[in-house]
Amino acid sequence: MSQLANICLSCGACCANFRVSFHWAETTLATPDGVPQELTETISSHHNCMKGTNQKKPHCIALQGEVGQQVYCTIYNQRSSTCRDFDIVDEQGQINPQCTKARAAYQLLPVVFIQESSIETSIYT
Ligand code: SF4
Ligand code: SF4
Numbered sequence: 001m002s003q004l005a006n007i008c009l010s011c012g013a014c015c016a017n018f019r020v021s022f023h024w025a026e027t028t029l030a031t032p033d034g035v036p037q038e039l040t041e042t043i044s045s046h047h048n049c050m051k052g053t054n055q056k057k058p059h060c061i062a063l064q065g066e067v068g069q070q071v072y073c074t075i076y077n078q079r080s081s082t083c084r085d086f087d088i089v090d091e092q093g094q095i096n097p098q099c100t101k102a103r104a105a106y107q108l109l110p111v112v113f114i115q116e117s118s119i120e121t122s123i124y125t
Contacts, residue, residue, distance in 0.1 A: 003062050004088045007111055010072030013102035014086055015063040022080040025066040050080075069105050 025032070027037040027048055038063050040048040052061040062079070065071035073079060086112055090096045100110040 004111070007088065009072065010068070010070055011103065011108065012063055012065065012067045013106045013108060013124055014099060015071070015083075016057075016059040016067050016071065017102040017105050018053065018058060018098070019043075019049050020053045020058075020080065020082050021047050022082045024048045026080050033078060035078055036075060039075065070110050 006068060021043060022035070023046060024042070027035045027040055029037045035050075036046075037048075039051055040053050043049050043054060050060045050062060050125075052059045052063075054103070060073075062073050062075045063071055065073055086096070086098070088096055088099050095111050095113070103110060
């Protein structure tokens with residue numbers, strides 16, 4: 001697991017800030033090892049979302065722990081493509097603005113990259 005992934009274990013803000021929707025066929029109704037259907041709700045003819053995320057203050061039903069402290073996903077190996085695709089970094093290798101937005105909602109500072117060369121510079125100057 002990368003250091004960035006470790007940050008997520010003490011965060012979880014993105015699992016408690018957005019509606020997490022995906023094609024219904026990702027649920028166990030069509031995919032035996034998919035997202036447990038009973039943990040989802042139907043939001044359209046083609047899409048379901050994680051229960052708990054389709055509300056004003058979203059909080060995925062599968063998220064355990066305390067946001068900003070220690071969290072884990074109870075269906076990690078069965079999570080949807082939406083969850084799998086969400087990452088700290090975006091396609092350009094920069095910090096994902098949606099990650100920053102989710103963290104800000106919980107008064108958590110944005111994740112930042114610290115270059116090793118910057119650390120060395122600060123030691124010797
Ligand atoms: S908001 Fe960012 S740091 Fe927090 S769990 Fe999601 S991806 Fe990880
Ligand atoms: S299913 Fe897991 S990874 Fe996806 S939003 Fe819920 S807690 Fe987060």
